[in-house]
Amino acid sequence: MSAIVAVRNVTKDYKLGSVTVPALRGVDLDVPKGEFLSIAGPSGSGKTTLLNLIGCVDTPTSGTVMLDGQSSKELSERQLTDLRLHKLGFIFQSFNLVNVLTVFQNVEFPLLLQRTHTAQERKKRVSELLEQVGLGTYLQHRPNELSGGQRQRVAVARALVTRPQIVLADEPTANLDSVTGSNILDLMKDMNRKFGTTFIFSTHDAKVMSYASILVKLADGLIVSNGKAEAKPNGATAPVAEAR
Amino acid sequence: MHGRLEMLGILIRIALQNLFASKLKTLIVGGIICFGALLVVLGSAMTDTIGQGIKGSVIHSLAGHLQVYSDRSKDELALYGGMTGDVDLTPMEDFSKVKQAIAAVPNVKAVVPMGIGEAFAGSGNALDRALESLRAVVKRQLAGETGEAIDREYQARKNFVRRMVGLFEKELGGAIAQAVEPTAADRQSFEDLKRSASDEFWAEFEKDKLAGLEFLENKVAPQALEGDMLFVRYVGTDPQAYQQAFDRFEIAEGQMIPPGKRGILLGKVYYDQWLKMKTAFRLDRIHDGLAVGRTIAKDEELKRFVKENTQQVRDIVTQLDELGEKEMVGRIQKELGSQETELGKLLVQLFQTDDGNFERRYQFFYEQLAPMLRLYSVQVGETITIKAFTKSGYVKSVNVKVWGICQYRGMEKSQFSGMMSVMDLMSFRDLYGYMSAENLAEIDKLKQAAGARQVDRENAEADLFGGGGEVVAEAKAQGFDENALLDKAARRTDQSEKTYTREELEKGVALNSAIVLEDPSKAEETRAAIEAVIAKEKLGLKVVDWQKASGMVGQFVNMLTLVLFTAVLIIFAVALVIINNSMVMATLQRIKEIGTLRAIGAQRRFVLGMIGVETLAVGLLFGALGSALGSGLVKLIAMRGIPATSDEMYFIFSGPALRPYLSGTNLVIAFAIVLVVSVLSAFYPAVIATRITPLEAMSSEE
Numbered sequence: 001m002s003a004i005v006a007v008r009n010v011t012k013d014y015k016l017g018s019v020t021v022p023a024l025r026g027v028d029l030d031v032p033k034g035e036f037l038s039i040a041g042p043s044g045s046g047k048t049t050l051l052n053l054i055g056c057v058d059t060p061t062s063g064t065v066m067l068d069g070q071s072s073k074e075l076s077e078r079q080l081t082d083l084r085l086h087k088l089g090f091i092f093q094s095f096n097l098v099n100v101l102t103v104f105q106n107v108e109f110p111l112l113l114q115r116t117h118t119a120q121e122r123k124k125r126v127s128e129l130l131e132q133v134g135l136g137t138y139l140q141h142r143p144n145e146l147s148g149g150q151r152q153r154v155a156v157a158r159a160l161v162t163r164p165q166i167v168l169a170d171e172p173t174a175n176l177d178s179v180t181g182s183n184i185l186d187l188m189k190d191m192n193r194k195f196g197t198t199f200i201f202s203t204h205d206a207k208v209m210s211y212a213s214i215l216v217k218l219a220d221g222l223i224v225s226n227g228k229a230e231a232k233p234n235g236a237t238a239p240v241a242e243a244r
Numbered sequence: 245m246h247g248r249l250e251m252l253g254i255l256i257r258i259a260l261q262n263l264f265a266s267k268l269k270t271l272i273v274g275g276i277i278c279f280g281a282l283l284v285v286l287g288s289a290m291t292d293t294i295g296q297g298i299k300g301s302v303i304h305s306l307a308g309h310l311q312v313y314s315d316r317s318k319d320e321l322a323l324y325g326g327m328t329g330d331v332d333l334t335p336m337e338d339f340s341k342v343k344q345a346i347a348a349v350p351n352v353k354a355v356v357p358m359g360i361g362e363a364f365a366g367s368g369n370a371l372d373r374a375l376e377s378l379r380a381v382v383k384r385q386l387a388g389e390t391g392e393a394i395d396r397e398y399q400a401r402k403n404f405v406r407r408m409v410g411l412f413e414k415e416l417g418g419a420i421a422q423a424v425e426p427t428a429a430d431r432q433s434f435e436d437l438k439r440s441a442s443d444e445f446w447a448e449f450e451k452d453k454l455a456g457l458e459f460l461e462n463k464v465a466p467q468a469l470e471g472d473m474l475f476v477r478y479v480g481t482d483p484q485a486y487q488q489a490f491d492r493f494e495i496a497e498g499q500m501i502p503p504g505k506r507g508i509l510l511g512k513v514y515y516d517q518w519l520k521m522k523t524a525f526r527l528d529r530i531h532d533g534l535a536v537g538r539t540i541a542k543d544e545e546l547k548r549f550v551k552e553n554t555q556q557v558r559d560i561v562t563q564l565d566e567l568g569e570k571e572m573v574g575r576i577q578k579e580l581g582s583q584e585t586e587l588g589k590l591l592v593q594l595f596q597t598d599d600g601n602f603e604r605r606y607q608f609f610y611e612q613l614a615p616m617l618r619l620y621s622v623q624v625g626e627t628i629t630i631k632a633f634t635k636s637g638y639v640k641s642v643n644v645k646v647w648g649i650c651q652y653r654g655m656e657k658s659q660f661s662g663m664m665s666v667m668d669l670m671s672f673r674d675l676y677g678y679m680s681a682e683n684l685a686e687i688d689k690l691k692q693a694a695g696a697r698q699v700d701r702e703n704a705e706a707d708l709f710g711g712g713g714e715v716v717a718e719a720k721a722q723g724f725d726e727n728a729l730l731d732k733a734a735r736r737t738d739q740s741e742k743t744y745t746r747e748e749l750e751k752g753v754a755l756n757s758a759i760v761l762e763d764p765s766k767a768e769e770t771r772a773a774i775e776a777v778i779a780k781e782k783l784g785l786k787v788v789d790w791q792k793a794s795g796m797v798g799q800f801v802n803m804l805t806l807v808l809f810t811a812v813l814i815i816f817a818v819a820l821v822i823i824n825n826s827m828v829m830a831t832l833q834r835i836k837e838i839g840t841l842r843a844i845g846a847q848r849r850f851v852l853g854m855i856g857v858e859t860l861a862v863g864l865l866f867g868a869l870g871s872a873l874g875s876g877l878v879k880l881i882a883m884r885g886i887p888a889t890s891d892e893m894y895f896i897f898s899g900p901a902l903r904p905y906l907s908g909t910n911l912v913i914a915f916a917i918v919l920v921v922s923v924l925s926a927f928y929p930a931v932i933a934t935r936i937t938p939l940e941a942m943s944s945e946e
Contacts, residue, residue: 048942057843057938078847084938085845096840096941100261105254112254113845119250158844170942 003030004165004198005054010063011221012049023049025221026063031200031214033165036192038212039202045218047202048170054200055088055168056080068165085113089159089197091169091188095151097143097158103130104139107157114162129157133187149180153187160191167191169201173208185211252857255850259858262834269826274866276819277918281870282877283815284914287808289878289904295801297898298660302794304492305652305661306479308356308758309767310774311793312342315786321756322795323360324660325477331795333755335359335676336785340750342757345781351770353762354489357754359480359672360664363632365622366474370562371412371465373618374405375457382453396567404565406446409464411562413441416467436463474518474621476630478508478665480672482749489760492655498624498648504743506668508630508644510622512651513662519620523553523560523595524609529900530597531606536887536901539599545889550597557591563617575612579605624648634677642671657899660797669749676753756793800896816921823925831855831929838933839940848934855930856923863922871914878906 007029014021023046031037031054039047052058053065056072065072068087075083084090089110097106104126111122130136133153143151152172159167169188173181189211192199201208209215217225263270303309306323313321319331336342339357346355378401384394416437439445440460449456479486483501487493501507516525526549533546540546564572569587576590577583584590597605622628624646631641644667652661761770771787778785791798831838838851885901888894896902 052939052942055843057942081842081845081847081938084843090840090843090941092840092941096836096843098258098837098841100258100265105257109254109841110844112250113850115251162845 002033004033004068005029005031005200006064006066007050007054008064008066010050010053010060010065012046012053012058013061022221024053024060027218027221027223029216029223029226031166031198033198034192034196035198035200036189036211036213037198037200037216038209038214039200039216039218040204040209041202041218041224042204046221047204047218049221050218051168051170051200051202054166055090056084085110086162087165089162089164089167091152091155091159091167091172091201093171093174095143095148095155095175097151097154099143101142102139103135103141103143103146103154106143106154107161110158110162126157126161129161130154132191133157147180148176149183152176152180152184156184156187156191160195160197163195164197166198166200169199171202171204173203173205178207181205181208251850255853255857256861258854259861262830262858263861266830269830270862273823273826274862274869276822277863277866277922278870278873280812280815280819280921281867281914281918282874283870284812284917285871285874285906285910286877286881286904287812288910288913289874289906290902291804291808292907292910293902293904294804294896294898297655297658298797298801298896299790301652301655301658301660301898302797303764303790304490305655305658306358306490306664306758307790307793308354308489308760309764310759310761310771310787310789311756312346312759312774312778312785312787313756315784317786320795321786321788321793323756323793324795324797325362335753335755336757336783337753338751339754339757340747341781342754342783342785343750345777345783346757346759346774349770349773349777351762351766352759352774354485354758354760356485356489356758356760357482357669357750358757359669359676359753359755360478361480361632361672361675362475362477363630363675364474365476365628365630371405371408372461374401374408375461375465377401378405379457382457386453400565400567402446402449405460406441408562409437409440409460412464412467413437433463433467437467440464476510476514476665477663478630478667478672480667480669480676480754482669482746483507483509483666486666489758490652492653494651494653496649496651498646501647501666501668502743504745504749505647506642506644506671506742507647508628508668508671509648509650509666510646511662511665512649512656513659514665515620515622515649517663519622521559521617521619521621523556524614524617524619526553527606527609530602532900533887534599534602536885538887538889540597540602541599543889550595553595554592557588557595560591560613560617561588568616572613572616579608579612622646630671630675632675632677634675638677640675640677642674644668644671655898657894659895660794660898669752669754670744673753676755759787812917816917820921820925823922824928827855827859827926827929828932831933834933835936835940836943838936839938839942842936843938843941851933851936852930855926855933859922859926860919863918867915867918867922870918871911874914875906875911878904 007027010024010027011022012024014023027046027050029050039050041047049058053060053072054067056065056067056075059065059072067083070083072080072083090096098109101109107126107130108122111117111125117125127136127139130139133156135150135153135157138146138150143154146154152175155172159169167188172188173184176184185208188199188201191197201212203209215225215227216223302323311321311323314334314336317331317333319333321333322331325331343355343357346352378398381394381398381401385398416434436459440463445456484503487500495509496512498509501509510519516528520528530540530546530549533543534540538546540550561569564587573585573587573590576587576594577585580590580593582590582593584593594605594609627643627645629641629643631639634640650666652658655661759774761767767789771789774787777783778787791801841851842848882903882905885903886897887901888897888899893902894900
């Protein structure tokens with residue numbers, strides 16, 4: 001499988017006042033298409049920074065990040081935004097839904113930004129997707145009427161609605177209890193299989209790591225291990241239902 | 245491509261939903277915008293109405309669209325008087341040249357000669373008039389008319405005169421007795437007055453009526469003259485040209501000054517305010533006040549008018565002789581159902597009005613009592629004497645006939661137009677005392693003929709009294725032709741009958757000239773064209789617009805607009821700060837949301853659009869609401885009218901009430917201001933919003 005993401009010798013420094021803090025100190029990583037990759041490590045190890053660089057919301061201090069053969073350094077701000085819109089999907093730790101929009105509208109939003117779909121297409125795709133994440137009856141709800149798990153399901157749907165090549169998730173289960181978290185991971189894995197979408201997610205939770213097909217461990221801004229993970233302990237086909 | 249419209253749709257959706265989500269912020273921002281818009285609409289409608297009222301009054305009654313006057317003038321033209329009274333203008337010697345040149349400029353409809361002046365006017369006093377009517381009856385008796393009717397009339401008129409004389413004696417006698425140092429002349433006057441009020445005088449009067457009348461006319465009546473001196477402001481002009489140029493000008497009463505004749509048309513407002521019997525004038529003001537919703541019960545000014553009318557019934561009583569008095573007593577008794585027989589007390593009862601009975605009594609006064617009274621101290625058809633100080637300081641007096649009362653259609657109550665009287669140009673020139681070259685030559689000739697010469701103050705005594713007898717003899721020998729001078733004087737009195745040709749009128753002095761345009765919107769071009777002609781013909785004139793020409797009045801309009809705009813500016817400056825502040829707060833609260841939108845692919849311009857649409861939505865919605873409320877308020881106020889409760893307000897409002905009207909321009913301006921303010925206040929928050937990076941979405945804090 002070809003690498004959809006190629007990170008080459010990347011460093012990233014943050015300036016804290018007059019002090020320069022290195023977050024990444026020379027990282028090389030290839031992510032093959034269709035993988036379910038977990039970036040693990042303790043707090044401050046640089047996993048969020050790496051995810052941000054891959055997600056094109058930040059640029060490296062040195063080195064290159066290639067997405068589908070294209071270096072993020074060569075793109076303008078506007079082109080990066082466009083790239084995020086068309087090739088990437090995001091799932092955030094604290095869900096980050098737009099509170100004033102309904103569940104349907106939240107998921108529909110990226111499609112609207114893409115401007116390539118008719119209203120009918122959008123409606124069909126959004127409804128189907130929400131059906132798949134188990135929220136088929138919640139289309140007109142507002143995010144604040146949903147439980148944490150339900151909200152993250154909406155976020156998953158939003159990340160997938162544009163059919164991106166890569167979905168990035170920064171500690172997607174950190175704000176959820178373990179059962180709900182497992183359910184979300186099951187859902188993500190399910191989607192990974194169904195659409196062949198590459199998932200890259202960060203975590204410091206061993207249980208979450210166990211879902212990964214590839215586990216990359218970071219410590220102090222360097223990759224300390226990178227390899228195929230063990231088979232997932234839980235059944236991946238568990239039904240997606242949880243208490244509110 | 246799908247989407248532009250849908251994108252806008254989602255923008256609007258997010259914006260509106262955001263507005264709904266933060267209702268308090270929306271209400272605060274919206275409330276301020278709403279209030280601001282309301283204020284602009286209301287304020288600009290009011291100032292516009294006031295300004296347009298004044299502008300209309302000024303342009304259509306006196307100023308025209310442009311005015312020209314000599315550029316050598318010391319002062320600037322001020323049609324309604326300057327800061328310190330009248331302004332000093334250098335006259336235009338030959339108006340016909342000015343007219344010929346300027347009238348040829350395109351878009352000029354009329355060029356009207358003018359000269360504005362102020363003077364004292366005197367009409368005969370009440371005693372004069374009483375004596376006149378008594379003399380008329382006496383004449384008829386002497387002519388042999390007899391009978392009961394004429395006897396009764398004679399007695400009534402005689403008693404009326406006697407009563408007036410008695411009143412004068414009481415008033416004037418008191419004044420003289422109180423004077424610290426009465427002069428001999430004062431004492432003599434008082435003696436005459438006392439005599440005229442005595443029984444002996446009236447016994448003698450029966451024996452020699454003409455001698456008695458003569459004594460009263462010469463010795464007593466002049467003492468009462470002062471009371472009827474009036475101040476009058478007039479524009480000397482060619483009345484026919486004036487009438488043609490100012491199409492709203494109309495004769496309210498009487499007739500137009502015939503072409504080429506001397507005469508004056510008194511301004512209607514001036515006529516009512518200064519020459520009308522005060523009682524009637526106050527009744528009119530109460531009537532006007534009630535019509536605009538004021539009440540006698542609550543309004544201090546109206547209350548005062550009622551009180552003053554009950555206190556000053558003497559003005560009416562003294563106008564009537566016995567016959568008239570009896571008749572009036574009868575009429576009021578019938579109206580009030582009263583048994584009272586004394587007219588004074590009946591009048592007090594009649595004028596003791598409240599909101600319930602005023603209108604009925606007002607009508608009764610005009611239908612039943614007014615025809616028996618002399619409502620105005622000067623009547624149409626009478627001749628008044630106008631005395632003015634000429635430029636050189638002499639007092640000049642001219643008798644002019646009051647041909648009528650003039651007013652301006654649609655501006656009947658405006659003090660700007662209504663206070664000015666219109667006089668013929670010849671009389672104006674006489675009062676102005678301008679010496680034409682011919683006049684000066686003539687006077688020089690007369691001086692020489694009379695042997696007058698210039699003497700220094702230092703040598704005056706020697707020159708005048710110290711010289712030899714020869715000088716006196718010489719002067720006597722040369723003499724001065726008294727007859728010729730008298731003849732000249734006689735000619736002058738005849739002038740009131742004389743008809744002047746248009747040429748005579750125009751080939752003479754005017755101080756300024758009104759220019760009325762066909763199309764006022766082209767005033768600037770026309771002005772430039774006129775200035776070019778003036779320069780070419782070397783006329784030495786200055787051109788000013790109506791606003792400049794009207795001096796303080798024109799500035800008042802500007803001042804009013806300035807005050808309004810300052811108020812609006814302050815309010816919107818405050819609004820700007822508050823709106824800006826609350827928008828910044830709102831934006832900061834949405835950093836994460838905006839960051840998320842950016843992360844999942846929204847461009848900066850989308851964020852900008854979101855803030856923009858939100859601001860515009862609030863601005864448009866509440867701006868429209870404010871404008872609508874403002875328009876409603878203007879309509880409401882227009883329906884009820886803001887009553888003018890003082891003379892100053894009467895003046896500013898051009899009438900008894902201000903009825904503001906709304907023009908499309910007001911609304912457009914209000915809307916534009918609201919939008920500009922909204923956009924300005926959204927500018928900084930928008931800049932903040934576009935600087936939010938997608939990284940903000942990644943931070944884990946809630």
